[in-house]
């Protein structure tokens with residue numbers, strides 16, 4: 001994130017007006033938001049209610065892997081490798097809890113428990129579904145966070161600010177989708193090629209997909225969407241003419257655990 005001295009002083013000035021320190025002003029804003037607030041980009045992609053459609057007919061395994069790599073590369077998501085470092089003395093059965101994932105693959109029965117149809121949907125059981133934060137309309141993770149480190153924007157994107165996160169992991173317990181990861185150890189040594197334009201995290205904080213808010217603010221599509229060859233689409237649910245609405249009108253879609261009332265906004269064409 002590049003912030004000039006002049007920008008910094010402007011922010012500091014505003015925060016003085018509101019009785020805050022300059023540091024507090026920075027900490028109030030999520031990655032990408034600060035720049036967006038300083039100089040709103042006229043090219044920014046906007047929506048009244050963002051949603052994503054994943055077209056499983058177009059999502060082969062290679063494409064899914066490419067999406068994951070793109071997301072994790074640009075967001076400095078650490079790769080702790082497999083197996084975990086023996087020096088950490090982690091039971092191999094526990095190694096999953098070390099993993100940091102914003103976008104990942106899962107079998108049908110794990111992604112959509114209770115929706116299995118072993119005979120009718122045999123094809124579905126062979127697919128790897130691409131999962132991410134569902135940017136729920138009624139996100140339980142937001143309700144339980146004591147510091148407001150996670151919050152839902154007006155356009156539906158559920159954000160995460162690692163500076164405010166105190167590592168209590170209430171949000172992880174509340175999310176019924178396993179969409180959040182906790183940094184059990186310093187992730188920085190495990191980032192192969194750091195993207196200098198995006199922040200890194202530290203030990204003891206939670207992270208997850210933010211629908212590439214930093215890219216939307218610059219007029220770019222989310223990285224996973226960009227490399228998905230049309231398998232992933234984002235758009236405005238409130239716009240009847242948007243591509244997501246077109247896809248939802250024309251296809252049968254399912255969502256993850258809709259019965260829980262969190263109202264997930266990632267739809268899967270199966």
Ligand code: SF4
Nearest residue numbers: 133134136139141175
């Ligand atoms: S998927 Fe989980 S982390 Fe994402 S908004 Fe819903 S409850 Fe929160």
Ligand code: SF4
Nearest residue numbers: 071209211212222224
């Ligand atoms: S929208 Fe962005 S942050 Fe979320 S999974 Fe896709 S690439 Fe990752």
